[in-house]
Amino acid sequence: ALQQSFTPRAQKESHRSLNCVQPQASYKVAVLGAGGGIGQPLALLIKMSPLVSALHLYDIANVKGVAADLSHCNTPSQVLDFTGASELANCLKDVNVVVIPAGVPRKPGMTRDDLFNINANIVKTLVEAVADNCPDAFIHIISNPVNSTVPIAAEVLKQKGVYDPKKLFGVTTLDVVRANTFVAQKKDLRLIDVDVPVVGGHAGITILPLLSKTKPSTSFTDEEVQELTVRIQNAGTEVVEAKAGAGSATLSMAYAAARFVESSLRALDGDSDVYECAFVQSDLTELPFFASRIKLGRNGVEALIPSDLQGLTEYEQQALEALKPELKSSIEKGIGFVQKQP
Numbered sequence: 001a002l003q004q005s006f007t008p009r010a011q012k013e014s015h016r017s018l019n020c021v022q023p024q025a026s027y028k029v030a031v032l033g034a035g036g037g038i039g040q041p042l043a044l045l046i047k048m049s050p051l052v053s054a055l056h057l058y059d060i061a062n063v064k065g066v067a068a069d070l071s072h073c074n075t076p077s078q079v080l081d082f083t084g085a086s087e088l089a090n091c092l093k094d095v096n097v098v099v100i101p102a103g104v105p106r107k108p109g110m111t112r113d114d115l116f117n118i119n120a121n122i123v124k125t126l127v128e129a130v131a132d133n134c135p136d137a138f139i140h141i142i143s144n145p146v147n148s149t150v151p152i153a154a155e156v157l158k159q160k161g162v163y164d165p166k167k168l169f170g171v172t173t174l175d176v177v178r179a180n181t182f183v184a185q186k187k188d189l190r191l192i193d194v195d196v197p198v199v200g201g202h203a204g205i206t207i208l209p210l211l212s213k214t215k216p217s218t219s220f221t222d223e224e225v226q227e228l229t230v231r232i233q234n235a236g237t238e239v240v241e242a243k244a245g246a247g248s249a250t251l252s253m254a255y256a257a258a259r260f261v262e263s264s265l266r267a268l269d270g271d272s273d274v275y276e277c278a279f280v281q282s283d284l285t286e287l288p289f290f291a292s293r294i295k296l297g298r299n300g301v302e303a304l305i306p307s308d309l310q311g312l313t314e315y316e317q318q319a320l321e322a323l324k325p326e327l328k329s330s331i332e333k334g335i336g337f338v339q340k341q342p
């Protein structure tokens, strides 16, 4: 059921034919920041996955109760809790996928970059532990600003000599989830059918939905393109303002992150038909990191999908050029943060 709700129709048909047998639970997933607004519902959704054998929940506080609570669900995975730095190494041993939603969220009036000073250090410290304890794991970075925290993670992994660019992902699934929802609503399409690639990065104008590549093929007026693009770019802020000081998107984020975890596990499990958008090391543009559709396989990113960036509309082409300076400077800020430290 979980997989059916996450997987767009086109992918689902072929997946169904590939897997007639119920998948075996065999993968270990760790959530770092598991006591938080995203961490808790994300842990619940991962607990529902038939592919997970162990769910390791780590936070600096309040994770014991979350784990005790979740452990009563009669789904296959064993839930273990880990509190504080002294338990982090044990949390990460033999883990296949590490998801990182640790860090502070925005309040109204803040940009994602305003979170840099606190979250950069948190991500750096956690990824150092990942490098030391499970260097082969897929790493999913949720903590903002994603445009900088992913380059931070890459630099840390490089310094530790274990960087595999195919296994480091900035989670941008929520941008796709939002784009699919808003487009289906606007054009009165069946939600299950709709798939909109979102490229670039994960902040403001760096979030670029490619509406011309919407599946099923859909035409939009110029006004619709403008309105939908701006709504998708500002959707995070829409939630921050509605929550009025109580944080940012947590439930839709947990849903999106769980979809990305499930896709990663299916890829690890040998499904050869898994596609998602993510912010990864990339040569699709002159920028070193770029979000695009990727094909996932057992070893992580199996291929980038360059065709998404071909044949763009003039609006999309201009928006792509316009986002590059901001994205470049956010990437450089992340790299500089690690490189300038002794």
Ligand code: NAD
Pocket (backbone or CB within 6 Å): 032, 033, 034, 035, 036, 037, 038, 039, 058, 059, 060, 061, 101, 102, 103, 104, 105, 106, 115, 119, 122, 126, 141, 142, 143, 144, 145, 146, 171, 172, 174, 175, 202, 247, 248, 249, 250, 253
């Ligand atoms: P939250 O404050 O509710 O939860 C964060 C959790 O991180 C807390 O439980 C806290 O104890 C924990 N934490 C803090 N420092 C830690 C450390 N050193 N090690 C382990 N855990 C630590 O925040 P939230 O709403 O869950 O958001 C978390 C992050 O996710 C924010 O940076 C937010 O901006 C980001 N976010 C990203 C996306 C995206 O699309 N990528 C979407 C929504 C939110």
Ligand code: LMR
Pocket (backbone or CB within 6 Å): 105, 106, 112, 144, 174, 235, 236, 237, 239, 240, 248, 249
């Ligand atoms: C989002 O897109 O909802 C997240 O990046 C959180 C935020 O600060 O907007």
